Amino acid sequence: MSYIASIGTLAAILTTAAFVPQVVRVIRTRDTHAISLIMYVLFSLGVSLWCVYGLLLGLWPVMVANLITLLLALVVLAMKLRGG
């Protein structure tokens, strides 16, 4: 793998993994007050489209990374919808 591909891989891992501590925080505290509902609606839609994009171009890393991000974002969104 070229060093540019390595940078892309690390970037994808970081932007996906970033949502793990947010998911842990909202599940543990049940506090979602400061979190923007509109952000997670738009973000989930956008990440879904990145999945479709990856699927259509056969870019499996793009598809898988965004699918994981989508699942994590949907947990935050669900907690926000439950918590108000």
Add this chain to the structure above:
Amino acid sequence: MSYIASIGTLAAILTTAAFVPQVVRVIRTRDTHAISLIMYVLFSLGVSLWCVYGLLLGLWPVMVANLITLLLALVVLAMKLRGG
């Protein structure tokens, strides 16, 4: 532009624009309690690497979209660091 490129463009616009309502919310309410500090640290690092990736490959849409996302994420991060 092919329909696949259109999907990618819409995906990029959504995942970048998603952070605008979060920025507005933290500035207006000064409340960042539910927001994960670690999420915004990891996410900012990841988006920075996506900028570098776009720069190295000459993918200007990737670079510009991620640069805007980075600026928005840094505002949330700064407000979190100020607010605790």
